[in-house]
Amino acid sequence: MAETAIPYVVKPHPVTGIPNGKFGIWLFLASEVMLFGALFSSYVLIRTGAPHWPPSGGLSSDILNVPLGTFNTAVLITSSITMVLAWASCKMGNLSRFKMWMGATVLLALVFLVVKYFEYSDKFHHDHFPSHDNFFAIYFVLTGLHGLHIIGGVIVNTYLLGPGSKLWASDPEHFTNRVENAGLYWHFVDLVWIFLFPSLYLL
Amino acid sequence: MTEMQADPHAETPEQFKKHLSKYYVVFVALLCLTAITVGVSYLRLERPVAITLALIIASVKAGLVAAVFMHLIDEKKVIYAVLLLTALFFALVLTLPSLTVFEHHAGMPGT
Numbered sequence: 001m002a003e004t005a006i007p008y009v010v011k012p013h014p015v016t017g018i019p020n021g022k023f024g025i026w027l028f029l030a031s032e033v034m035l036f037g038a039l040f041s042s043y044v045l046i047r048t049g050a051p052h053w054p055p056s057g058g059l060s061s062d063i064l065n066v067p068l069g070t071f072n073t074a075v076l077i078t079s080s081i082t083m084v085l086a087w088a089s090c091k092m093g094n095l096s097r098f099k100m101w102m103g104a105t106v107l108l109a110l111v112f113l114v115v116k117y118f119e120y121s122d123k124f125h126h127d128h129f130p131s132h133d134n135f136f137a138i139y140f141v142l143t144g145l146h147g148l149h150i151i152g153g154v155i156v157n158t159y160l161l162g163p164g165s166k167l168w169a170s171d172p173e174h175f176t177n178r179v180e181n182a183g184l185y186w187h188f189v190d191l192v193w194i195f196l197f198p199s200l201y202l203l
Numbered sequence: 204m205t206e207m208q209a210d211p212h213a214e215t216p217e218q219f220k221k222h223l224s225k226y227y228v229v230f231v232a233l234l235c236l237t238a239i240t241v242g243v244s245y246l247r248l249e250r251p252v253a254i255t256l257a258l259i260i261a262s263v264k265a266g267l268v269a270a271v272f273m274h275l276i277d278e279k280k281v282i283y284a285v286l287l288l289t290a291l292f293f294a295l296v297l298t299l300p301s302l303t304v305f306e307h308h309a310g311m312p313g314t
Binding site: 016017018023026027030033034037038040041042044045048061066070073074077078080081083084085088091092093183184187188190191194195197198199202203 | 214216219220222223226227229230233234237240241244250253254257258260261264265268269272273279280281282285286288289292293296297299300303
C-alpha cells in the first residue's frame, strides 16, 4: 500500500503562500494573544479598580525581586537569539551547529525555570500565595501561565534536539520548517515576558 | 523580483549568512532596552509617566522581536491579515475594562 504524503509541509500552499505548518502556528499564536490579552485586560481592570497598587502598600519593586526578574529577562532574550541561530544553522545546512544552539536554548529555558522556582519558593516562604491579595493572584496566574508555556517550549525543543532531529537525514527542509515553527512559538513566549516583566515587577 | 525569489527560503547557505549580523544587533538592542527599562524604574517617576515610558520601551522591544526574530518584516500577506484581525480583537479586549469604569462612574445598577 502506497504511503500518502502530507501535502504542503515544505512547499508553500498555493492559497496562503506558506507551508501549512507555519500558517497553523501563526493561527495558534493569534489565539495565544487573545489568551494573554484577556488576562492582561483583567489585570488592568483589577489594578485600576484598586485604591492602591499593590494592595498591601509600597511598590511592586519592593515585593518582587527586580534583579532576579531582570536576570530572567536577559536569559529569555538570549534564548531567543540562540533559537534563531539554531534555525539559521539549519538553513545553512549545519546540523551540529543547530544542536549546539538548540541545546543552549533548552538550557537557558531551564535556567529561567530554576530562577522562577526560587522566586516562587521565596514568596511561599513568606506566606504569599495567590490567595494573599489581588497582586499575588494576578502575579501567580500570569507568570504561572507563562511558565507553563516555557515548559511546553522546552518539551518541543528537546524533541527537536533529540529524536526529532532524525528527520534531518531524510528531509532537511521539513525539519528546518519545524524548527522555524518552534522558534516562532519561542519568540512569542519571549515577547509575552517583555510585557509581563515591567508590568508586574517595575510599575 | 518575483515573490518566490524574495523568499529567504530560496537563498543559498552563503547568501543566508549575511542575515546573521542583524540578529546580533537586535540581541544587543534588546539587552540595552531592558537595562534602560530597569534604570528608568529607579528614577521613581510619576506613575502615569513611568507606565507610559515602560510600555513604550516594551513595545519597541516586542516590535524588534516580532520584526526580526519572527521575520514579520518580510512575511506573506496572509500572516499580516491574521495579525491585523488579532490586533483588533486584542484592542477590544483591552478596552473592555474601561467600559466597566464608565459604567461604575455612571452609577448604573449592579456596579
